[in-house]
Amino acid sequence: MQFEPVIGLEVHAELQTRSKMFCACPVVDLTTAEPNTAVCEVCAALPGTLPVINEQAVDYALRVALALECQVRRVSVFARKNYFYPDLPKGYQISQYELPLAQHGRLWIRTSQGERAVRIRRVHLEEDTGKLTHVQRDGETYSLVDLNRAGVPLLEIVSEPDMHSVEEVRAYATALRQLLRYLGVNSGDMQKGVIRFEANVSVRPAGSQALGTRVEIKNLNSFRALEESVAYEIRRQMAVLEAGGRVEQQTLGWDEARRRTVPQRSKEEAHDYRYFPEPDLPPLQVDDAWLERVRAALPELPHARFQRMRQAYGLTPAEAELLTAERAVADYFEAAAQAARQQGVPTKMVVNWVTGELFGRLNREGLRIDEAPITPQGLADLVALVHRGELNKQAGQKVLAEIFARGGGEPRAVMEALGLRQVSDADQIEVWVAEVLEAHPAEVAKYLAGKESVLNWLFGQVMRRARGRANPQVVRQALRAALEARRG
Ligand code: ADP
Ligand code: MG
Ligand code: ZN
Numbered sequence: 001m002q003f004e005p006v007i008g009l010e011v012h013a014e015l016q017t018r019s020k021m022f023c024a025c026p027v028v029d030l031t032t033a034e035p036n037t038a039v040c041e042v043c044a045a046l047p048g049t050l051p052v053i054n055e056q057a058v059d060y061a062l063r064v065a066l067a068l069e070c071q072v073r074r075v076s077v078f079a080r081k082n083y084f085y086p087d088l089p090k091g092y093q094i095s096q097y098e099l100p101l102a103q104h105g106r107l108w109i110r111t112s113q114g115e116r117a118v119r120i121r122r123v124h125l126e127e128d129t130g131k132l133t134h135v136q137r138d139g140e141t142y143s144l145v146d147l148n149r150a151g152v153p154l155l156e157i158v159s160e161p162d163m164h165s166v167e168e169v170r171a172y173a174t175a176l177r178q179l180l181r182y183l184g185v186n187s188g189d190m191q192k193g194v195i196r197f198e199a200n201v202s203v204r205p206a207g208s209q210a211l212g213t214r215v216e217i218k219n220l221n222s223f224r225a226l227e228e229s230v231a232y233e234i235r236r237q238m239a240v241l242e243a244g245g246r247v248e249q250q251t252l253g254w255d256e257a258r259r260r261t262v263p264q265r266s267k268e269e270a271h272d273y274r275y276f277p278e279p280d281l282p283p284l285q286v287d288d289a290w291l292e293r294v295r296a297a298l299p300e301l302p303h304a305r306f307q308r309m310r311q312a313y314g315l316t317p318a319e320a321e322l323l324t325a326e327r328a329v330a331d332y333f334e335a336a337a338q339a340a341r342q343q344g345v346p347t348k349m350v351v352n353w354v355t356g357e358l359f360g361r362l363n364r365e366g367l368r369i370d371e372a373p374i375t376p377q378g379l380a381d382l383v384a385l386v387h388r389g390e391l392n393k394q395a396g397q398k399v400l401a402e403i404f405a406r407g408g409g410e411p412r413a414v415m416e417a418l419g420l421r422q423v424s425d426a427d428q429i430e431v432w433v434a435e436v437l438e439a440h441p442a443e444v445a446k447y448l449a450g451k452e453s454v455l456n457w458l459f460g461q462v463m464r465r466a467r468g469r470a471n472p473q474v475v476r477q478a479l480r481a482a483l484e485a486r487r488g
Pocket of ligand 1: 006007008009010121158159160161162200201202211212213214216
């Protein structure tokens with residue numbers, strides 16, 4: 001029998017506002033901040049304290065909701081989700097439940113099958129919990145509590161069960177992370193735990209519309225864990241069904257080391273949480289004016305930008321993917337491409353220089369695009385020098401390397417300073433060719449005896465004599481001509 005996987009994702013994304021969701025504590029980098037240094041009476045849940053809604057967090061949430069084409073509720077309600085856990089000082093989490101901020105949206109994804117929209121079920125605001133670290137000391141296990149994360153604004157984005165392959169899951173997670181970064185609400189830094197996934201996975205007979213029994217895989221902190229655990233569950237559930245068994249509904253974790261899912265505590269039902277409206281907070285009201293302000297300030301969104309840039313610059317899908325992955329990269333490329341266009345340089349050359357030479361250098365130096373020592377205009381000027389033949393490609397790479405080494409510089413000035421201006425002068429090149437042929441009579445003889453491959457070696461010798469500055473096309477012509485002349 002053929003089976004179809006069905007997957008729905010719950011994504012938790014921190015909203016990287018300056019302060020926490022309900023108090024004035026700063027949102028800090030958990031991986032570098034000293035534990036429990038960003039904690040006050042409110043997020044430590046001392047008796048008698050009261051929460052206050054962070055307006056900026058709501059603003060960020062609205063950006064995401066609108067970018068996901070959701071319907072935004074004008075009045076949404078915070079609720080208490082009651083449970084006990086050592087990382088939850090209040091004994092409850094403030095979340096949204098029955099009346100979430102936004103619903104019924106969609107996210108565009110691109111896979112090898114083309115593009116499609118995955119439906120978004122809901123987007124709601126909540127607060128993060130603290131973080132536990134389990135340590136062994138003197139044969140005992142201790143759990144250390146860091147409350148720096150307690151109360152950090154968290155957005156939960158829940159999809160419909162609309163995905164049917166690991167590839168779609170990856171595309172969805174990638175597109176959502178990219179969107180959050182474009183909107184400036186989340187750094188996308190997976191290693192710092194600012195985005196976490198939960199995957200709901202079931203399998204059903206192909207062609208069936210009914211949903212099979214699902215499992216929920218919790219605490220997936222990387223793309224790799226997400227993809228591997230979903231792939232594992234699809235395989236496992238298919239095997240169970242093929243053997244005539246039934247899939248059990250359960251909550252699972254992902255065992256990174258053994259690369260398999262493992263059962264966790266049995267899943268709470270909603271009624272276990274004893275949800276009720278948060279009595280310490282008023283309903284959250286969002287009026288039209290606020291929504292319109294947020295809508296008007298949205299940047300061009302990644303999917304639209306992908307399509308527009310493909311069209312406008314004749315990019316391949318892979319190039320467009322690379323050049324729109326980050327907003328800063330797309331901005332840089334477009335500025336460079338436009339500056340180059342004004343100098344009559346083909347866009348294709350700019351694409352190659354940005355994705356090849358520039359990305360390569362940035363990678364090697366560990367720099368982000370906004371830290372590049374060459375401006376988009378500078379890159380366009382450099383590519384124009386190569387296009388016009390004033391620099392050959394290798395010399396152009398040297399100029400770029402020098403600009404990186406100096407931490408800046410204007411391409412033409414650097415070219416002159418390094419004496420790299422390309423020599424296209426045929427007389428000069430013929431002199432170099434003659435000197436090389438004079439110095440290597442044995443190789444010349446081999447070539448004349450029919451060994452064509454020697455030509456490349458001789459070419460290399462001429463370029464070396466020219467210290468890389470010679471125009472390669474002129475060198476090839478001159479070399480062939482000089483060799484043919486010796487055939488006599
Ligand atoms: P909860 O996890 O709190 O029970 P929901 O019931 O709303 O929340 O579902 C959570 C996620 O599970 C959603 O992303 C939804 O698309 C997905 N989901 C629900 N049923 C299935 C199913 N049978 N197979 C796969 N995913 C499912
Ligand atoms: Mg869930
Ligand atoms: Zn606080």
